[in-house]
Amino acid sequence: MTEISAPQQMVLGALRQAASQNVELLPDAESKLREWETEPGFYSILLNIFTNHSIEVNVRWLAVLYFKNGVDRFWRKTAPNAISEEEKVTLRRGLVSNFHEPVNQVATQIAVLLAKIARFDCPREWPDLVPVLLSEAKSQVPIVQQRSLLYLHHVIKSLSSKRLAGDRRLFQELTGNVFGFVLHLWNTHLEQFLQEASQGKEDMLNALEKALFCLRILRKLALYGFKKPHESSECFLFLNMVFDRAKTMLECRKTLLQKRIGPVETVEKFIIHLSKVLMSVLEHHPFSYVELIRPSLELCVYYAFTPAGEPLLFERFLIHCLNIIKGILMCAEYKPAKIEEVDDILSASETKEPATLKAHQVKQDFFTEDTLHEMCRKLVSHYFLLTQDDLQLWDSDPESFATDEGGESWKYSLRPCTEALFLALFHEYRTILTPVLLDMIRSNHALVDPSDLNAILRKDAVYNAVGIAAFDLYDEVNFDQWFSTTLTQELGVRDGNYRIIRRRVVWLIGQWLSVKLSPELRPALYANTLPLLQAGEDIAVRLAASNTLKLAIDDFEFISEQFLPFLEPAFSLLFALLKEVHECDTKMHVLYVLSFMVERVGLSIRPHAGALVQYLPLLWEESADHNMLRCAIVSTLVQLVKALGSGSETLHPFLLPVIQMSTDVQQDCHVYLMEDGLELWLAVLENTATASPDLLQLFRNMPPLLESSSENLRTCYYIIQASVLLGPEQFLKTYGEVIINLCNDMLADMRSEGVIMTMRLVETCLRAAPTLFPEILEPMLPRIFEAIYRGEDYPMVMSMYLSIMARVLLCSRDVFSQAVTKVADSLRQSQEAVLDKMLDVWLDKMALVTQLERRKLLGLALASLLTAGSRSVLDRFCGVLLNITEALNDVMKVEDTGRQVDSLLLSEQSSPTPIIQDDDVDYESEHDHRRKQLAAHDPVHTVSLRDYFQMQLTELTRQIGSAQMEQLKHTVDVETMEQALEYISL
Structure with a gap:
């Protein structure tokens, strides 16, 4: 050592x-x-x-x-x-x-x-x-x-x-050099394993593990090492060997199981990886797979759909077999562009790719009527049947049993996999398979004996197939009649075994709702669904009924008036179910149905919402470790607040902490709750009559939100707008400076859409607090004025900038002057030169402002400048007169009496078009009333442009004298003067 x-x-x-x-x-x-x-x-x-x-x-x-x-x-x-x-x-x-x-x-x-x-x-x-x-x-x-x-x-x-072109070329070179050697190793180790397995040797696992490593290497090489795998003789040899090796290893697995020796689990891994090779090549190289379609279908159908192959199956391999068949059926490259007759390959003559035509022909040759009939019957009568394990799970854990496996569960779970294959088969070969399924419906149409469990399971499987293929059976099944007779009867059978049928029938109705159920039968649907939600019913049945009720309410043909008689019992029963279920996913599902119901019926829910309102705080506390359930709670609260209107203020002690937590970027849970939390914050503000200190304090969460992401910027701006309208003075004194500084910083990196949103927010503040806000806005004004000075190209942005400048001018000339001074200092020019350029841009761009309210606003601001004592304005007297006159052309209308009036002035009968553009809402909130009140006090709706223009001209004449006024008039062209004199006197 x-x-x-x-x-x-x-x-x-x-x-x-x-x-x-x-x-x-x-x-x-x-x-x-x-x-x-x-x-x-x-x-x-x-x-x-x-x-x-x-x-x-x-x-x-x-x-x-x-x-x-x-x-x-x-x-x-x-x-x-x-x-x-x-x-x-x-x-x-x-x-x-x-x-x-x-x-x-x-x-x-x-x-x-x-x-x-x-x-x-x-x-x-x-x-x-x-x-x-x-x-x-x-x-x-x-x-x-x-x-x-x-x-x-x-x-x-x-x-x-590695995906870069150069890297892929290098990998292809590497593959060409090593593929043959690895293929030889794979064969050697696999043969060694098979020999040792036949002799029952104890160390056979070593050879199998090495063969498995080789197989994994070969799969990656085949997938990514060849542009067209079928053009490589070695690769194509390997792919063809997969079929024989799969058969051999399945037989080996059966032998090892019988002898109770050997590494059965590793053998299964090997078999699974063989099937992964086929699925991967089919997905990534469909044209290289054409020659393998026939052997793939023969292999998979043999094991999945014949008595001879069934004893060799295990579940994961079966799932892969079914998915290979589905992959071939669904592959877009195997479908000719135009098919007039299913069995006529010539009808696909518009398809230019020969491999597509060949693949289509192979499919047609393989999927004969007999084969399709057999596969359809096996799927429905064997794979769709609930197993003993399913029923035991139903008894022991009905919520887990009832959980709908969505997404890509067909890739790894047997039941969704069989259902996905059935749908693909039925859709592709509808004309051949429809008679088979209709025959199954007829055979299982009558009511069955509640004690005959096998008959009940067969009926459940057939009904499952009919639900899956609902869209393809549209013309073949009279569902209205079936619903009104047999299905309604079956929902009423209360025997224990019949829970299977009741659950399946109510699910089946949900599948057909949007396909073919007449609107006049909706009340009957509600009446038959409600008993299935009652406390004595099986949990899985109740959950299926709740989902069907949600589908009915979500349907395009839903009529709320039809549902109102059933609203109270439906809401109560769903609420009872919500309290009774235990799993987080199940609570989310039921809460989602309740939330959706509240959204669809709107104000009608008010008398029935009390119990849910009391329960949600408890559920919120219990769900501390389940962020997705809390998302569902917050989403439900949004709908409840909208439905309850100002009555939701009693919930503020619960709602405000929820909003605080959901929108606090320091909280880990904000990642999940942010979006719904902001929606709830906005809903609370919009449905609150008066501001409270606690509600305003929530705004401490806003600066980090604006700094961290633009993802929720629109909702954040709506929240700020709603806060401003709720308590303008109080809110802007506390947070106005923070808002402007944040917005000013963000403007530097904003695109046009963000700039427009920001300017709309600024405009709301100016309208809500015209005496207070101009000074708060001062830090942002130089940026806006400089953009006007440069002549911002985008018309909508320029329109908003000009609107802000006009409102500042109408609210406070001092603030306007100070902003011009700052721009002049920044550009190192005189104030007069800056004002000249800004006025030139204003007069040039005003014609691009299309919204009437904004054109009038700019007209009022221009008129106000006439008496400002500015040489820059008087030098442009003709342009000022022309733009105000054109604004008058747009806003003036002639009454029946022949009198000209300002169309934007509010009367008792009229209501303004709000300049704040929020998302459309279908209820009248406190916020809506405040918007109307704001518009009612806006100069655009309270001041006559013509009268104000006349007054300013009169004052100008008094200021400069008649002689100078005459000189100004001579600068105006004849056409402009004629138009102006239609509205004013000079």
């Missing part, structure tokens, strides 16, 4: 302390290791430690982990504190001289470590890595052979994941 150096002894000591998990020693050890990780030679010491088999296993394992983490952070040449090239050479050499690692866990970590380095260095800086690994794979020493294949597997896996 070599002598351990002092630095190595120090690192070894720190690793031993870290591996001890002693809470007193751990922090110091981790601190030391962190400090050393950038020191030269540290990783060479780690290499010496984990390759020294006399050191404790847990210490060696930890040394590999530290080395692996160091590769992630310091191996790149450009990384800060990167490992030196000289040390890297030593490390690479040391790593490929260690093929005798006795501990599997350490060996696996070394393999992953090698793969990480290979991703950086292979083949350019480390060209001999793969040759060394292949050379060691020929070793006669079993452990060296095994470790070299383990390392090669991880290296190939890592290299195959």
